[in-house]
Amino acid sequence: MKLNFKKVLGVSLMSVFALGAVHSLADVENVSAQDDDTLTIALGTDMVTFDIHNHVNTSTEAIHINMFNYLFKRNVETGEIEMDLAESYEIIDDTSWEVTLKEGIPFHNGEILDSEDVKYTLERVSSDSTLLEHSNYAVIDEIEVIDDLTFIIHTETPDPALLNRLARIGSGILPVDYIEENGFDHFLSNPVGTGPYQYVNWIRDDRLELEKFDEYFGGDISEWENVTFRVIPENSTRVSELLTGGVDIAVNIPPSEWERVDDNNDTYLAQTDSNRAMMIFVRHTEGWPTADKAVREAMDLAIDNQAITDHLLGGAGTPTITRVSPGTFGFAEELSDTYNYDPERARELLAEAGYENGLDIKLHSPRGRYLQDAEIAQMIVGMWSQVGINAELEFHEWSNFVELRNAGNNEDAFILALGNSMFDAFNALDWYDYERFEGQIDFYNEELEELLADAAQNMDLEEREQQYIEAQHLIAEEVVHPVLHLESINMGVSERVDYTPTMDEMIYIHTITKK
Amino acid sequence: MDAALNDNNEIQKNVRPNFFKRWGFLLWRSKTGTVGLIIVTISVLIAIFAPLLAPYDPAMINPASMLLPPAWLEGGSTEHLLGTDNLGRDNLSRIIYGSQVSILVGVASVVLAGAIGVTIGLISGYFGGWIDSILMRLVDSFLAIPTILFALVILSIFESGVMTLIIVLGVTNWVNYARLVRGETLSIKERDYVRAAHSIGVSDFKIIIKHLLPNVISSFIVISTLSVATTIILEASLSFLGLGVQPPVVSWGSILSDGRDYLATSWWIATFPGIAITITVLGIIFLGDWLRDVIDPRSKSN
């Protein structure tokens, strides 16, 4: 047996190595970020799916916004709702809206947009209860097609916020003929929309490549021929990729790296307030200490919101009392950019409530989900301990955290940050609706329930706005739960590119210009 | 004269002073063994007397002094020798307290894994037959799934904390012990005195305890010392995955993983616990190697 082991071992291992090298060379030719017409953006988590009705994931929608169009769109600066695919609309009565589409809008595969596409898309999400976006569109009863370009949206109950509802995550319009012909699975792996960019390739957890759709109905509005969304979960790696020019934009830059990104002469830090409010929800269920308003108020007064935003968020982020953010319909301006902090008063309140020698509670918090969530939780526990509230802090991995709350096993308090993709107070304030969080928060206020129910269907917009403002004041007086601050969006951007992030956390490629 | 080409030499074989003299000699002579013992003793002492040694409470947040560099770097203050982390907590105190959890998790999980492993090893080695084949297939299947995979899946289901960490690492690491102990049992079982005890009707249980266990313990000690090291390293990786110990509890692994975002700016937050882990593991492995040579002289690897 003239087998020479050394050769056998060498050859076998060499082949594994050669296979790898060749494979990776022949693999995707990594278009370097320096190539002028390609924009490379680094995200923290991968896009989940192309099923626009089934992801509830802001960073996924940030990509879809460039591939699909809604009927209406929200003007980023003014907050007004404008026409997108729709040409015009007319309110026939409280529950029916007649909409006319713009003419000759092409899908990426050449198909022309018509009412059938809208009917299929909106009825899919409003009827299929297993879709994650279903609850936001259940109010739509059916779509009555008049002709190719006009149709009537019938809602089950009057929905003053319908326009906002049709200009958000889950409102993209899908090509019905393409889907019926090739099946939804084929659509999922080869998506087609009307947006300025069309699908090229998706290597999961690595990169999503889009290219410019030349026949975009909005005309030639973007400077980039190709866009690559890369997925880099590790913060320091994402920042390093930005600093070495490997990517043009990197999302979610942690505060520890803001200075380094801003000081580097090839990159700068682009920050804006988001409409995501960081809050501590507490139990109102009978028998829990937090059911007592004095305790809640003490918990709120003990927290120095400004100290949190200054020390942990480097000054970015705005302390607030109301969770409704600026630019949202029904925003109560006097409750924003302000906070209550009075540790002395907090101690008195605790004494009044009978906890002069200390109150023991448990605080649940996710870890690594929101900006500095773990650090903020620990700082709050520190602040509470100054006034005699001993909070046992318990961190949960995200899925457990969701399960814990859904099963109603959460104890005194839990930290949560919620955005508002509808930019309408309805979406933010329905969290104070009793049934919605029965067993989890059990907050019930007769007056508030009626106010919110009425506002939800009040077609008179001025009156509706006042109702929501009144609701926010009522919530503030009741100190239903401490609200901390509005989070900031922190993106690292290369100097070769000019971009300001928008409050809705969407990434509009066409707003990104070359310097 | 060319060194170390062939160590088969008559003199080495027939010079055998008595047992204790041998330990003393070997320890004193073998540099690595001594170094290992010193390091391990120091880290255990640090862990035991952490409350006395640590200058500050590890969880005390101090917004005023955030991200201070170590004392000897400019900008550092002597109050915080190793500087502070992003919440202004004293790094030195956190590393001192961290040793408690890291060593505790290492040792406790090894003891648990050892208990399970030795029992299964003894039973499977002693009784053999279909019991042995079933248990060995069980061992093969546990071996096929990398420990970190097990820990990842289990810890994400159950809330991770020090106790769950110990149980999970204990329940997944027993496999190496089982294989080792089974091998030893198989060889010892053939020995005459075991057969003799069997023939005069001594119960299996007693045989296992009296004859097999003592022989197996020695090599078990060697393997367990080394796997305390591997467990300490694994705990750091689990913290990276967000499944290690949760604040306010602190361990070397959790400090290291929390500090990783700061490696570019305040590198010391993550690097010092890394050094602590490396030195302790170095000590444990040297001690383990030395124990192996003292306990079973057959292996000539020293």
Place this chain on the structure above:
Amino acid sequence: MSNENLLEIKELRTSFKTEEGKVPSVDGVSFQIKKGEVVALVGESGSGKSVTALSVLDILASNGRIEGGEILFNGQNLTKYNEQQMRKIRGNDISMIFQEPLTSLNPVFKVGEQMTEALHAHQKISKSKAKEKSIEMLDKVGIPRANKVFNSYPHSLSGGMRQRVMIAIALMCDPKLLIADEPTTALDVTIQAQILKLLKEVIKKFDTSILLITHDLGVVAEMADRVAVMYCGQIVEETDVFTLFKNPKHPYTKGLIDSTPKINQLDEKLRSIPGSVPSPLEYPAGCRFADRCPHTMSICLQKVPNDELNDENHLSRCFLHSDELTDDEKVQVKVN
């Protein structure tokens, strides 16, 4: 057997660094081997006989060192040789066979491979020529079906066959001196006889001298021309084989001979040497055999005997033969 010396060892000292201190295993050994002569080094294990042999080829263990003395081979002092020069000697001019045939051959290489490499190490020779010579040598050492053995692995051969292969390997380059370290100890008696017969033929055919290391006086009687008896790293008696058996001078040699059974004295009780070999770390002051010797005198306990008896053919390191002893030095001392 010409009278000019092939190998001459003068005052050789070799010691080992161990955890318990430096062990002087060879403590001033001198002897010669003439061309075609068989010299036997006899002694109990730990007497330093193997170490002496290993020192000649300088293949000691890592912690072993030749401290002093000279090893003259054809007049050249090997202790002064560097590694390259020694390599030319090993296997070429001096080669060695060992006690354990089972472990002395590399289990993962075929016999042929381990033979041809010896040739390639010392001569420019083609593969086929080397194979041919190897098979030829296997025939010479009496191995049947040499071709098949050439292509087989060591573990498939019997103990005797393996020892023959070892001898074949040792003779590949026609060495002048063959060192045989307990060549037959691990073999059973019948095979032992065949190997000894083979070694004798080797001397005749290849005119090789043999340094035979053994503890078996029977093998000495069968093979050796001259004998050196070693005890605790020193040669205590050296003479030709007939004188040694007929008229042993040193008490230790007598003890050795008395403790081996003879054909004609089967009924007599075998006498053994009392006590045991002292540990090399704590050699006694005087004669190292003093505490086991039946004739210990007081001088034996104080001074180290030198070559007391040293006529040209017989040497013995014992005060019994010296004539300048004072009376009180001669006083008998009871030790065991």
Place this chain on the structure above:
Amino acid sequence: MAKFLLRRLLQIIPVLLIISFIVFSLVFVAGDPVALMLPDDASQEDVENLRESLGLNEPFIVQYGIYLRDLLTGDFGTSYRYGTDALEVVLDRLPATLELAGLALFLSVVVAIPLGIWSATKRNTSMDLVATGAAVVGKAMPNFWLGIMLILVFSVMLGWFPVSGRGTFLHIVLPALTLATGIAAEMTRLIRSSMIESLSQDYVRTARSKGLKRNLVVYKHAFKNSLIPVITITFLQTSTLVGGTLITETVFAWPGLGQLLIQSVYARDMAIVQASVFIIASLVILMNLIADILYRYLDPRIKLN
């Protein structure tokens, strides 16, 4: 050899069965996936009919039975995150991991063998202490710390390598180095002790007595005997290697199976978790089998009987 092969293959079946049981019970215990699949405020009745459709109300054994039947057809269920067949997603990501693990293994072998042999021949000298110390430091350094530091030094400061992602050959260098360090350290220690064992054998002394050159004695005679345990050691590193990819792939954004598994566990996408664990376990079993076979094939002493 054939008889041994058959016996070993037969042994694998119960092992795979046990693994499937372990994986299934982990998933079963993981709790109710439905809660995560439906939006937060899905009504109780929605939850109920989804559970029914997924057959989650059946007793444990029945569910395991169904699971096993599907397993045999390679159906691990559909990933609710990706909406496609779980096995397909896992196999789609496997090449990236194999490529990284393969190169890491190659690097560690190329480093560990010479270093192991060298430190074995320099035993008890200060050099040996340095080599052993370095090996232990390599083993003790957590992967992610090393990975991030390599990026900071070689990509950010020196700019020699791209920071992350998969593409050209340059992309694989730093991740492979990170992954290989721990493995190389472990293998160096194992090779060192195996070489010390071989060097102390009688046949090495015989080889020296033949006057062979020093390298021939060490690299041919001694190493060939160590080669057999070395090969087994190399294949047995698979389990540690795969464990290492979990961390390395996350740090370097390498689209492999390791990263997929972590994301799936966090998102409780149990179909993918099951498929990945099963594929990884089978890979480890395969490599252990190869190690066994190679061990027997290469050692002539065993091959004969």
